Amino acid sequence: MNPTELSSLLAETAAAITEILVEAEQSFSENPDEFVAKEYGMLWRVTTCYLLLFKNSQCEKRDNLEKLWASYFSECSIRDAVEELLLVEGKWDEFLLTVDKFMDKNTCSENKNPANEKEISSLSLTGINDNTVSTVKQITNNNKYSLFVFLRHFA
Numbered sequence: 160m161n162p163t164e165l166s167s168l169l170a171e172t173a174a175a176i177t178e179i180l181v182e183a184e185q186s187f188s189e190n191p192d193e194f195v196a197k198e199y200g201m202l203w204r205v206t207t208c209y210l211l212l213f214k215n216s217q218c219e220k221r222d223n224l225e226k227l228w229a230s231y232f233s234e235c236s237i238r239d240a241v242e243e244l245l246l247v248e249g250k251w252d253e254f255l256l257t258v259d260k261f262m263d264k265n266t267c268s269e270n271k272n273p274a275n276e277k278e279i280s281s282l283s284l285t286g287i288n289d290n291t292v293s294t295v296k297q298i299t300n301n302n303k304y305s306l307f308v309f310l311r312h313f314a
Contacts, residue, residue, distance in 0.1 A: 160216060162231040169228070169240035172212045173247045179204050180251055187254075191261050199258075200284040200292070205251070207290060 160168075183201055187194040218224040231237040280296035 160227065162234040162237055165216065165228060165231060166234070166236035166240040168212060168215055169237075169244050172208050173240070173244040175208045176205055176244075176247045176251065179208070180247070180254060184254060187258060187261075191258075192265075195258065195262055195265075197281070197283060200282060202255075203285045204290060207285075207288070210288070 179201065183194070183198070186198045186201070213219065213224065216224055216227060218227060228237055228241050232241075280294060280299075282295045283292050284295065284298065285292050
């Protein structure tokens with residue numbers, strides 16, 4: 160992969176994550192309760208961005224990607240693209256912290272009832288491979304017990 164291809168790939172990834180982040184921030188600012196209850200799954204789309212970044216750069220993990228961009232760091236376009244990606248990742252972390260604080264505040268509130276089974280089963284999640292949206296109920300095939308692992312940091 161040459162520097163031009165890599166800088167384009169990094170810039171495209173940063174732009175795609177920014178688009179998702181802007182959409183999520185807008186949704187959260189309009190109605191935080193609704194976002195947490197029904198729109199939180201949209202954040203999963205960021206994993207698709209990283210999946211494509213790693214696949215197209217032929218890197219299997221972040222360390223490999225960092226070594227690749229370090230090998231071209233004398234190129235201004237690479238430095239700019241890396242800086243933009245790191246900036247977006249920082250904004251992503253800040254947004255997740257904001258959502259975490261909101262959720263912690265509402266979870267600890269005496270006035271809030273815990274989510275019921277119906278609310279959880281209607282939660283929408285976005286698939287990382289094809290961006291298809293499914294509900295928890297569809298994914299679990301109505302099984303009563305399932306284990307989900309949600310990643311907070313995708314890089």
